[in-house]
């Protein structure tokens with residue numbers, strides 16, 4: 001702590017700064033993000049009676065699961081892993097899910113959107129996307145298993161509405177998020193206190209960007225489903241997006257399917273998750289490509305997020321992840 | 322925009338009054354650092370046009386939720402991320418509206434650095450004083466005062482100098498933080514990313530260069546080691562072994578996991594487990610990368626001790642001879658965040674590090690008048706008030722003064738009925754009368 005004095009010294013001397021910065025190696029930003037995530041995971045495990053980790057098979061949840069394994073190693077995960085299965089899955093996502101969960105001795109719970117529809121708790125939407133229906137399936141599963149906190153791989157850089165979300169994000173008895181009534185979250189002191197019937201969402205990788213996630217995947221050698229890497233696929237162009245031709249996406253009108261070299265930036269409902277043209281076949285090539293990318297992850301690949309600027313905010317209030 | 326693998330992470334909090342140009346400044350930082358991607362620009366261009374703005378309104382890039390866009394002001398804490406080849410940045414944007422002190426405390430509490438905006442035309446207003454006082458109360462390692470809109474005062478050095486002197490004199494009455502002043506025009510880009518051609522009298526760096534070069538030297542590195550235990554990893558017990566496995570601190574001892582919030586911890590270090598007072602030595606340290614001999618502040622580690630002492634979540638492992646304080650009576654500064662006022666005699670849940678206890682407000686010494694820095698007599702604290710209180714706890718707390726250690730000196734108060742976080746607290750000192758008699762007698766491990 002220096003005392004402030006004559007005005008001249010208020011101006012910063014560049015050389016002083018450089019000399020000071022050289023005295024200690026700066027901690028790697030990935031180490032800092034990793035330590036923060038592990039701290040949050042341990043707080044969640046300790047503060048709640050029945051946590052669950054949400055796992056979509058996507059890169060963010062693969063990173064989250066890896067972090068959870070490190071946080072409690074060499075012990076077992078102190079919570080189960082839950083997949084909200086839309087039924088509209090990409091080729092190897094289910095195999096990957098099983099490999100990464102039951103294959104490693106973790107407890108896996110699958111909650112299926114199809115079951116929610118069959119029970120009459122939700123109705124299929126016009127476009128066929130089940131992203132929105134997942135909210136009901138998730139809330140039903142939270143209630144039936146008595147989970148009091150769901151760990152998710154949400155990142156604040158994904159979307160503007162998320163940019164304001166807390167690390168411990170409170171949900172009322174209806175599972176809803178109230179953006180203007182969030183609990184203040186000073187320092188790293190997380191308040192996990194809730195009443196019966198309420199629950200929390202916790203986001204250990206809130207402060208990571210897409211690039212951080214990829215750099216960490218590279219550093220740690222984290223496995224991913226193959227759809228993240230460039231491959232040949234039959235696609236069609238709809239609303240400016242490349243969608244894989246599949247039972248949920250059949251050519252309409254004058255849409256002509258064609259084969260292209262693509263990869264995905266997120267795992268989601270196949271009917272509305274777009275591919276990007278890319279030849280990046282390795283993690284290193286993806287990192288290079290990202291460094292030059294000019295479109296955000298969501299803008300590129302989520303058809304249903306683009307219908308309005310406030311789509312995400314509405315969705316989150318309903319209880320979406 | 323690939324970041325150097327060794328680049329560090331700098332957490333920056335911004336604060337400014339409405340219309341000082343904070344959104345424009347952040348927008349320009351993100352824009353010039355190329356952290357803004359095409360679809361975001363398209364959305365903002367579209368929205369700017371719809372509102373009758375010409376071209377891209379940089380401020381809209383950082384506007385958040387719809388309710389806030391409708392009101393035209395940001396009303397909560399928003400997080401932004403960008404990187405330069407030299408460093409990764411986490412920006413917390415905290416709004417300038419006076420009733421939102423709690424947001425600045427929330428957003429800036431974790432920051433390495435605060436940027437406080439001033440409109441050069443207005444000089445030092447109540448808001449500016451409030452932001453500077455909060456930044457120094459939070460004890461942030463660095464505070465930058467961005468004197469913005471210099472283009473509207475003819476790039477006049479005298480205007481800048483007057484603001485520097487006035488704010489420095491004011492803040493020094495509260496504390497003696499080191500303030501760094503940078504004159505700029507967020508709108509035109511002067512001294513944000515590129516140096517200004519208009520102010521040859523300023524010879525410091527532009528803001529971004531300052532943010533890239535300011536030492537990341539975490540002050541917590543130089544403090545005595547503190548490991549608040551978050552999680553006790555109980556090892557699986559083999560059938561032919563006792564509860565502690567082999568007795569030489571081997572792998573079957575329980576692991577005490579937590580984040581080393583200060584100092585350096587090494588294997589062999591003699592430690593004390595507080596508040597109980599049991600002593601032992603560090604047998605092994607597992608970092609996230611594997612076993613290490615030494616861990617530094619910030620690392621998430623799992624420690625095993627040489628002796629079978631009892632350690633629980635909420636206990637703190639500290640170096641013998643450099644121990645934190647233990648006690649049930651605290652003097653603290655509170656930033657009150659709830660609508661319902663704080664009153665003397667009220668009871669709250671208190672969380673500090675990973676420990677929960679109950680606190681009763683024994684006394685309210687004063688409310689800090691941010692305008693005058695006077696200690697105003699008070700019987701209650703309202704939302705966004707800062708006040709000094711005495712708290713009596715139902716259990717021992719292991720703590721340091723906030724000024725000595727931000728992690729072990731901070732806490733939150735939580736309403737017992739609603740579970741809402743109602744205050745952010747900074748420990749000033751132990752209440753000396755009770756502190757001595759509460760001190761546990763160390764027991765050999």
Ligand SMILES: Nc1nc2c(ncn2[C@@H]2O[C@H](COP(=O)(O)OP(=O)(O)O)[C@@H](O)[C@H]2O)c(=O)[nH]1
Nearest residue numbers: 338339340341342343344345380470506507508
């Ligand atoms: N002339 C000038 N105008 C500025 C400057 N910075 C911001 N403004 C304008 O001041 C107004 C308020 O800016 P905004 O960024 O929305 O302020 P905020 O409320 O602090 O986020 C806008 O009309 C900006 O264009 C500057 O450096 N010079």
